[in-house]
Amino acid sequence: MNEPLIICENLVKIYRLNNEGGASVEVQALQGLDITVKDGEMLGIVGASGSGKSTLLNVLGGLDRPTGGRALVGKQDLGRLSARALDEYRREQVGFVWQQGARNLIPYLTAAENVELPLTLSGQVGRSTRERALELLELVNLRERMGHRLEELSGGEQQRVAIAIALANRPKLLLADEPTGELDTVTAQTIYDLLRDLNTRLKLTMVIVSHDPGIAKHVDRVVAVRDGKLASETVRVQKDGGEHHVELSVLDAAGRVQIPREYLEEFEIKRRVLIETTPEGILIRKPEGNHHEGEHGNLSGEQIAAENEAVQGQSSLSRIWESFKSRMIKGIKK
Numbered sequence: 001m002n003e004p005l006i007i008c009e010n011l012v013k014i015y016r017l018n019n020e021g022g023a024s025v026e027v028q029a030l031q032g033l034d035i036t037v038k039d040g041e042m043l044g045i046v047g048a049s050g051s052g053k054s055t056l057l058n059v060l061g062g063l064d065r066p067t068g069g070r071a072l073v074g075k076q077d078l079g080r081l082s083a084r085a086l087d088e089y090r091r092e093q094v095g096f097v098w099q100q101g102a103r104n105l106i107p108y109l110t111a112a113e114n115v116e117l118p119l120t121l122s123g124q125v126g127r128s129t130r131e132r133a134l135e136l137l138e139l140v141n142l143r144e145r146m147g148h149r150l151e152e153l154s155g156g157e158q159q160r161v162a163i164a165i166a167l168a169n170r171p172k173l174l175l176a177d178e179p180t181g182e183l184d185t186v187t188a189q190t191i192y193d194l195l196r197d198l199n200t201r202l203k204l205t206m207v208i209v210s211h212d213p214g215i216a217k218h219v220d221r222v223v224a225v226r227d228g229k230l231a232s233e234t235v236r237v238q239k240d241g242g243e244h245h246v247e248l249s250v251l252d253a254a255g256r257v258q259i260p261r262e263y264l265e266e267f268e269i270k271r272r273v274l275i276e277t278t279p280e281g282i283l284i285r286k287p288e289g290n291h292h293e294g295e296h297g298n299l300s301g302e303q304i305a306a307e308n309e310a311v312q313g314q315s316s317l318s319r320i321w322e323s324f325k326s327r328m329i330k331g332i333k334k
């Protein structure tokens with residue numbers, strides 16, 4: 001694994017919806033996401049529904065344009081490509097696999113005919129079309145089923161046909177959005193095995209979105225997306241003679257880190273925390289005497305901000321002094 005193929009920096013995607021009243025509503029699907037994917041890497045993405053996984057894939061695949069930040073694939077800055085160049089990028093350099101892979105396939109055509117169809121539509125006609133279709137079906141280990149109508153194939157086999165079609169343009173990058181979402185565990189396993197095999201044989205970089213946290217054992221690395229940002233990354237470590245997966249939180253470019261909600265609940269942490277250094281590392285804990293937690297009592301916004309900053313350790317005595325002074329001055333004005 002070598003150079004990065006994908007670099008996303010502070011990637012933002014905002015959807016604007018016009019509701020019935022004519023007012024527009026904004027959805028921030030990606031909120032400053034940073035990620036790098038190496039050439040040849042097989043990356044898994046997990047995250048709750050609505051966290052922005054599909055949006056990220058759509059941006060990487062040139063189906064959607066970023067609203068802000070950068071998305072580089074190879075040397076191409078997707079946000080800056082002309083509509084035509086983006087179109088070409090999507091057709092020539094990316095392969096897509098969807099959850100319902102068979103959705104765009106035709107049930108009464110054979111596997112081979114289904115693969116031939118997009119080849120023909122993209123202008124690859126003649127005897128070679130059939131040969132190429134068989135070659136693609138070979139890649140997904142389905143050649144012996146080439147003459148079967150799609151409706152005669154199992155869900156897993158249908159997904160293989162869809163993968164064969166995704167490979168037709170010899171992409172460098174394969175994007176898969178919950179490719180095993182509708183399959184049972186055993187079949188899902190065979191699809192992951194196939195994807196790994198293609199990753200190795202074709203040196204194909206893959207980004208695979210999944211609902212299944214168990215995806216970690218099938219890919220090189222798993223990242224979790226939360227609220228449109230990268231929240232954590234699961235890496236493999238060798239320990240006690242075995243392989244383990246460890247989930248690490250990810251810092252953003254400004255050094256912010258997201259604390260898992262369940263930890264906040266467990267330690268009854270609400271708006272503010274104490275951050276202290278210990279010989280072991282950095283300790284984040286609930287401040288003592290949490291009396292203004294939740295509601296702000298009769299503190300002013302400014303006072304809260306000043307106290308917050310002091311509590312968060314971002315500032316020092318001078319900040320507290322400023323806060324004190326401003327309270328005094330307000331007192332005098334009254």
Ligand code: ADP
Nearest residue numbers: 015027029047048049050051052053054055056
């Ligand atoms: P995921 O794939 O993780 O479930 P999505 O990327 O599909 O999440 O969606 C992220 C957020 O963006 C959601 O709030 C979703 O409703 C919104 N969203 C996604 N696509 C569109 C779109 N085309 N128009 C408007 N909002 C969208």
Ligand code: MG
Nearest residue numbers: 053054055177
């Ligand atoms: Mg999705």
